Amino acid sequence: MRRNLLWALMIVAMSVGLAACGIMPQEEELPAAPVIRSYEAEEYRQATVMRGDIILEKTVRCVYASARQEMYSFSLGGLYIDKIYVSEGDLVKKGDLLAELEKGNLAQQISDGEYALRAIQIRQANLPESQRLELARQDATIAGMDERIDRLMVKAELAGQKEEKSAFIDQANETLIQKLELEAQEDDIREAHEKQLQEMADSVYIGELRLRELKEELRERQIYAGISGTVIHVQKVKEGERSVKGKNIITIADLDKVVFTVKGEDARYFTAGMQVTVLCNRKEYPAQAVEATELGLSQSQEDSEPVAYLQLLQPDPTLENGASGNVHVILDQREDVTYVDKKAIKTADGRQFVYMLDEDGLRIRQEVTTGLESGDFVEIISGLTEGDSVILE
Numbered sequence: 001m002r003r004n005l006l007w008a009l010m011i012v013a014m015s016v017g018l019a020a021c022g023i024m025p026q027e028e029e030l031p032a033a034p035v036i037r038s039y040e041a042e043e044y045r046q047a048t049v050m051r052g053d054i055i056l057e058k059t060v061r062c063v064y065a066s067a068r069q070e071m072y073s074f075s076l077g078g079l080y081i082d083k084i085y086v087s088e089g090d091l092v093k094k095g096d097l098l099a100e101l102e103k104g105n106l107a108q109q110i111s112d113g114e115y116a117l118r119a120i121q122i123r124q125a126n127l128p129e130s131q132r133l134e135l136a137r138q139d140a141t142i143a144g145m146d147e148r149i150d151r152l153m154v155k156a157e158l159a160g161q162k163e164e165k166s167a168f169i170d171q172a173n174e175t176l177i178q179k180l181e182l183e184a185q186e187d188d189i190r191e192a193h194e195k196q197l198q199e200m201a202d203s204v205y206i207g208e209l210r211l212r213e214l215k216e217e218l219r220e221r222q223i224y225a226g227i228s229g230t231v232i233h234v235q236k237v238k239e240g241e242r243s244v245k246g247k248n249i250i251t252i253a254d255l256d257k258v259v260f261t262v263k264g265e266d267a268r269y270f271t272a273g274m275q276v277t278v279l280c281n282r283k284e285y286p287a288q289a290v291e292a293t294e295l296g297l298s299q300s301q302e303d304s305e306p307v308a309y310l311q312l313l314q315p316d317p318t319l320e321n322g323a324s325g326n327v328h329v330i331l332d333q334r335e336d337v338t339y340v341d342k343k344a345i346k347t348a349d350g351r352q353f354v355y356m357l358d359e360d361g362l363r364i365r366q367e368v369t370t371g372l373e374s375g376d377f378v379e380i381i382s383g384l385t386e387g388d389s390v391i392l393e
Contacts, residue, residue: 044363044391047390049380049384049385051336053333054334056331059326061266061325062325064323065259066253066258068295070252072098072226074249077246079102080241080243081102084099084234087234088232089231091231092231094226096224097223102221120200128197138189149175149179153168231252234250264305267306269308274289276288278310279326287312288313289311295309334372341377342373343392354366354384
């Protein structure tokens with residue numbers, strides 16, 4: 001029993017010692033219960049509805065070049081290029097020969113044809129006079145026969161003997177027959193002359209036709225200047241090089257009429273008299289839109305596509321042909337209007353609307369009517385007021 005008591009005392013002592021040394025675990029405190037909210041407000045990127053001017057602009061590209069410019073090419077391909085008579089920078093006049101292909105003996109054929117045609121034309125021109133002279137000689141001969149007949153008839157009346165009278169009458173009859181034959185020949189002479197005239201007219205027509213064909217064949221091998229101006233491009237040609245049909249070989253420009261040119265659909269933004277500013281090489285150039293006729297251009301000289309011409313108010317000799325520029329064109333504008341970032345505008349079922357936050361931070365939908373759109377902004381006609389906040393995303 002004593003031993004049991006000792007073991008009990010030892011256990012109690014050990015328990016007290018362990019507690020004193022902090023080895024026994026302490027009771028942990030439970031964390032506070034979390035607060036459960038009914039909703040969490042989402043965060044949105046928002047934009048403010050503003051008031052001011054909204055402008056719709058477009059940047060239009062233009063090129064500084066001659067308003068009158070023509071490109072030339074050979075109409076025949078595969079022939080040797082014989083000669084190019086101009087170089088870049090040369091001044092030429094309308095009608096000057098610029099280049100030509102091999103001609104063969106075309107020049108000689110043309111010369112021979114012109115000589116033969118002139119000879120036929122001279123004969124044709126002289127034929128009516130020859131006909132008149134021949135008929136005049138015929139008439140003179142007939143008139144002489146009439147006189148001879150009259151004399152013979154007088155002699156026959158004065159003749160005393162029957163035989164002598166009969167002889168004079170016979171001579172008069174023979175002369176009359178000859179006269180009638182000559183008168184009948186006049187119709188043949190006129191008919192022959194008419195036939196000659198027709199044959200010569202046919203020969204002239206054929207000669208002129210052949211000559212035109214030869215000249216056209218030669219013309220197809222040549223290039224002539226269609227306008228007066230400066231040669232701004234000449235293709236480099238090697239010896240023995242052949243022509244390529246339709247390939248640009250020479251370009252002529254009238255550098256007295258150099259303007260900024262707008263081609264294509266953008267040309268419709270410019271009307272005659274419109275003042276614009278061209279930005280080229282970081283420099284601004286005041287210019288004015290002008291009609292083609294003011295530059296001496298006819299309808300046939302203009303391109304098939306729309307073209308607008310912007311003439312500098314103050315010419316600048318430092319500008320080079322082909323320089324590129326830009327023009328900012330105001331297509332539309334609204335002054336003192338309400339506008340907002342266009343990313344806020346949504347569309348559904350054909351209606352436009354924006355999202356906003358109410359007083360409790362909840363997202364709501366607000367219908368709007370929009371107007372002019374420019375860049376990142378759009379005009380608000382109704383549905384929002386200045387200072388309102390709308391949700392972008």
